[in-house]
């Protein structure tokens with residue numbers, strides 16, 4: 001399990017134990033300048049105690065909440081989208097809402113999105129050697145993702161769309177491991193915001209490796225914004241279990257009653 005605390009051993013804080021501080025950061029000061037528009041990186045978005053509490057909440061979700069995929073597992077809150085990319089209106093659970101959403105509001109992250117706040121969260125867990133193939137998040141969402149990383153650092157790769165060869169069209173190596181155009185190092189407790197062109201014109205993914213390599217100022221776009229550079233002195237980092245909370249605003253939302261009418265064909 002790396003150093004992600006398990007649900008049973010983690011200190012049991014309640015939400016009241018946290019002094020929830022505001023997030024007084026000017027986004028311009030955390031802009032990742034080496035990337036196309038727009039990425040922002042805050043290395044210290046949640047405290048160690050909050051991280052511990054959030055990880056504990058993720059790991060204590062009932063087993064049916066998890067979808068086991070071949071290279072990671074996933075929770076979808078409040079629920080998966082319908083076949084026509086609609087969200088059935090339902091509040092996010094308090095543990096996903098309470099610490100993070102007020103801070104995103106302080107930063108003004110979702111101020112221009114249709115609901116002025118995220119309404120959907122995917123929770124991904126990656127064990128060493130796991131990842132996610134290059135993909136785009138698509139048109140169901142306002143083009144902005146706010147990702148909170150927990151448990152361990154991981155490298156997030158960004159690809160040019162035309163740089164990805166389809167099966168049978170390129171060299172075998174390109175298909176197996178296309179080369180990222182940019183790399184972002186996401187530390188534990190950090191927030192990464194990706195939006196605009198970076199959302200619409202690029203793909204993103206996480207390599208299925210047991211160690212992230214080439215970690216240094218020449219290869220990591222957000223190097224100057226990292227909290228802790230010394231741990232990458234050797235230029236690599238052994239993967240440990242990493243959890244991401246990815247906040248988005250789903251464009252189409254319907255009330256449960258409307259969705260039932262639709263399903264009933266009336």
Ligand SMILES: O=C(O)CCC(=O)C(=O)O
Nearest residue numbers: 122124132137147244246
């Ligand atoms: O875990 C991450 O940081 C990325 C996850 C992702 O790309 C997704 O859920 O669409």
Ligand SMILES: [Fe+2]
Nearest residue numbers: 135136137204
């Ligand atoms: Fe994604």
